[in-house]
Amino acid sequence: MSDRTGIFAGDDPFALARDWLAEAEAREVNDPNAIALATVDEGGMPNVRMVLLKEIEADAFVFYTNYSSAKAAELEQAGKAAFVAHWKSLRRQIRVRGTVEREEGPQADAYFASRSLKSRLGAWASHQSQPLASRASLMAEVARVTAKHGTNPPRPPFWGGFRLRPTEIEFWADGAFRLHDRFQWRKTAQGSWEVRRLSP
């Protein structure tokens, strides 16, 4: 007998995550889809940075970045990552851990094409995570790629998505006197999900 009701109800953690994000989109001042993406480098040293969560699929979460960045090297070396979303307006968080793989097919092309022209050119111009001499040299690179690619730049080969397939998803909501509610979903060896309440 479960007491998982109200905002935690439902049999599909991805549908639940979509519902919570939709609520955050109506409430948060900026970037409701911002997530803190955690990786480890080859020495086991953790690293974390914000990225934007762009798609919640039937069994995965997708974000986009530069494949030459520090995060991409860490994602590809470990094949695993975690992220947390925290919505201050809702006083809720979602934590996710799992395996990662690239999304560099038509879906990445379509998302790239949906971005503004300046953002598409910016993706071409930025050698993300590499040392940069000055702001002026970045703007010179923007001018160079603008002259080269014009108004219809293709998706750069060094830019695309990562798909995180979770093995664990936790939904957390603030409770009075720090007696918060936590429900952790875990993928079983058979591929189904089991869910349990955790102590705050």
Ligand SMILES: Cc1cc2nc3c(=O)[nH]c(=O)nc-3n(C[C@H](O)[C@H](O)[C@H](O)COP(=O)(O)O)c2cc1C
């Ligand atoms: C709210 C917010 C959203 C961001 N979204 C992205 C994103 O979707 N993709 C991305 O590559 N960087 C994004 N960034 C920049 C990253 O936090 C980071 O500076 C950059 O990706 C380089 O990280 P790395 O050196 O660990 O690879 C975002 C930053 C903030 C503050």
